[in-house]
Amino acid sequence: MSGVLPVAGPGEVREAYRRLLRAEKPAVGVIVGLNVLATGAGLAAPWLLGRIVDGIAAGGPHTDVLALGIVAATVAEVLFTRFALRSALRFGERTAGRIREEFVDRVLDLPASVAERVPAGDLAARGTGDVSAIASTMSYALPQVFIASLRVVFLLVAVVLVAPVAGGAGLLALAGIGVALRWYLRRGRPAYLAEGEANSLIADELGATVEGARTVEALGLAARRLDSGGAAVEQGRLTRLRTLFLRNVLFPVAEASYGAPVAVALFVGGLLYFEGALSLGAVVATVFYLRQLDGPMNTILVWVESLQASAASFARVEGIAAVPRPEVCDPGRPVDERIVVSDVRYAYAGGPDVLRGVDLEVRPGERLAVVGLSGAGKTTLGRLLAGVDRPRAGTVTVGGVPVADLPPDELRRHVVLVTQEHHVFRMSLRDNLMSAAPDPELRAALRTVGADWAGDLDRDLGEDPLDGAQAQQLALARVILADPHTVILDEATALLDPRTARAAERALAAVLHERTVIAIAHRLQTAHDADRVAVMDAGRIVELGTHDELVVRDGPYAALWRRWHT
Template sequence: MANLPVADQRMVGRAALRLLAADRRSVATIITLNSLAALAGLGAPWLLGRIIDAVTGRGGHIDRLALAVLACAVAQTLLTRFALAIAYRFGERTAYRIRENFLSRALGLPAAVVERVPAGDLAARGTTDIDAVANTVRDLVPSMAVGAVQIVFIVSAVVVLQPVLGLVGVAGLSGIWFVTRWYLRRARDAYLAEGAANSVLADDLTATTAGARTIEAFALRERRLAAGHAAITETRRTRLNTLALRSVYFPLVETSYAVPGVLVLLLGGLLYIDGRVSLGTVVAAVLYLRQLVGPLDGILIWIEQLQSSSASFARVEGLAAIPAAPPAASTAPSDERIEVSGVRYAYDPGHDVLHGVDLTIRPGERLAIVGLSGAGKSTLGMLIAGVDRPTAGTVTVGGVPIADLPPDELRRQVVLVTQEHHVFRESLRDNLIVSAPDDVLRGALKTVGAYWADDLDRDLGEEPLDGAQAQQVALARVVLADPHTVILDEATALLDPTAARTAERALAAVLHERTVIAIAHRLQTAHDADRVAVMDDGRIIELGAHADLVAANGPYAALWHSWHGGV
């Protein structure tokens, strides 16, 4: 099993630009209001400098200057308030788009991809990572927009006010740039490692919870505890790595804030003594630089959080890096004949599990596929069901590649029934998936013996089903889909004997007059089939009727005699 891909920085950047472009009017309004607020905020330090000059005898109306300071403060507050209100609404809409895109991509993933990746990886991306990105968009991006605009205007103002003092003050900020560059070079990889560790931990917890009965039955408690401890240890290690980076970054940045003000006071004092600048100009320059602390501090804190959320965004956007499925076939199958020709398949490149399989399945026949565990039976069944496509060769129905059929058409052709049946936390009607009149839905349920299912509005989240009932719902879906071919893969393996007998009666009703491909783990199934395909090491080594294969005294005969205890 391999984790889902992670988007690179270029993909993340393009995705962020698409989100901004989707709501460009709001973005423009936010920037405009923040610019006006920043301009209003520039007035107060300059006016305070003029007040100081007035007090020291250089003239001016102090009362009017004080009122102007108040007006600037009020204007800045109101403009910032409106900008933030619009920004937060923008953030909520953008967070909604991110969630919708992720859900759409997750639902569009090929079934084979979903089955190969750890369940915890997809779950962590859809919960922890999505929440981190949504919170960043909602809270941090608006605030960063405000801070960035303020910094640009404040730096411009101090340079215009007194170029020498302004340039010295800006030069004093260079230490922050070097420290931030050091941090950014290390932070993304550290946060990606932390996210991957969280996925492993989530997957480990999911596997342990789902397999609780197996763990108890086989006394695997200590082994699972050891695996959980290892996952927690790795999560803790990666978390401490990111904390260590922050413990260096923030103290150095905090220290750097004082440097510009100290340099301007020293140089400004010399220039004032020399008579080249007024005291008010020096004070205004220092106040401007002190104004930088607020937005700078906020942005640098947010940069740290952005490293975490950008790593989460890279994991969320990683779903876009999965190759899209080829376009659906435009032609319908000409008949119900299934052909497997020269099929090879590999879960990992270079390690084939199927080797040149050829098989023709005639409409209406019952074919059993048998072999030892690991022979490739279930893999072949998934390819015939269109869950995945072969690495080489073709699997077709009526001359059309099965994996290329649109979902609705595929469901009418071939359906795979396994031992795992998902029941959604929805009503019974919604769980049947197919939109049809109630009498049709009830008829399908009665066909599979689900006489308990009178209330189609029953909430299966509030009233969960047992194993046999869940399988009856799954089989009712098959009846409603009405495929011509049904593939059975251990369909009753997890049920107790009583439930298994009930399920087998339901299966008999479902399979009537259909092509049946049974991946047989009990050879009695093969005994009743029209033909038996014997697999070994990813190849079909025998094919024929049960009696003929037993008479041939080959591998199938050995399996049959072994199953009957050597008789």
């Protein structure tokens, strides 16, 4: 998987829309029914007006019944329209909520290795701006366009039925709008997708600059970051100008075309009337029907931009579902706690192998230290042992089952990886511990890792954030509560001060008694206290044995040990 999230195709977006509509079948039926009634009531008024005109032209008596019928039809149209729009807005809000829930579920279901490697700005833009655009469209644009489209269809049918020739001639005058709309729609999708991609790039540049603010300041990279951010903003400006150009072509053409159908229908209808082929009432009714087209067509054109932008946003959001995932299968249950690494090779994003033929067996209850110079492959091996990544070749198993094939909940009961980076959610301390255990157990876990600051479990960590050392203590408490049989510590106590780190390590040693601990560290004191030490160099395990054995062997580990003590 590359660092770019995929985008769904037009067919996949259409299927997503159909899926949402199927989930709201009763509501859609109510909306359609109310709009049919509202449109029918709206068609009655021009027809009744035509009857009145014909009656007056024939010299017959004018009755108030037809006029009252127009009033009644108008009131009915307003009421049915109001209830239809109300139902449509409720449908839109429910559907928008469903889209947000699906997006969150899909992101949480992403393989960890994929979620870590995609640009954070892209994922954030899809989860904020794109989801909001879809929600707004489903709540407002889509219901109103649906209502307007239904009315356009009914009005077109009415025009053709009342005055086929005059009405048909008037409808031909709408061809300009059709041509302009087709031109716009063919160019709209790629233009709005490009705009969304540019917005993601801007968000990614801003996020990277803010996250690395201290590094930028320390290394004097402000000018370089400004240039990079300026280039992203310029790309966003150009894509925005493209979509503005498309609208500036569509809307003037549409507005210039609104009056043409009425003028053509009046001209042709007048000729037919003087020839006796069409009644004056039919001409009047046709003209009124064509005038009524202005409202719904204007609604469609006003919202067409939102629909195009929303379709592009939907393609980006639905693209999350297209992220490649391992085939779902039942890997079985591990028969024991033994971890075996067999001839494993691994490479990042199509690059050269960073692990080359690694073989390792970790015995249950063993404390194994993995050491080596930076870049030797220690962290990569830890990620494979924890099931975060999948080997390019070879196998990593726990109890005979591939670690990466285990479902997340099952994996967490067997292996947990603790690194230097720990996320603290903007919620209470109790919720951040991610455990359904009772409060006494939560407090005991916090005490075990030396979190003396954790007095109030209801403390809001969004309003009262933790520092780096406290965040690591929180992560270690999560491990205790998860109670896995194997814990992988990748510099897990690196951000703690020496005194706190030693206290936390002693506490963990007591808690993890008779459990497997794989410690990846640069501090060789960890290796000295381990049962065995695996020494890595250039993606291979070059030595394996106890501390004393490796020192006597006078190989790479002995050299590291001497260097650490100098």
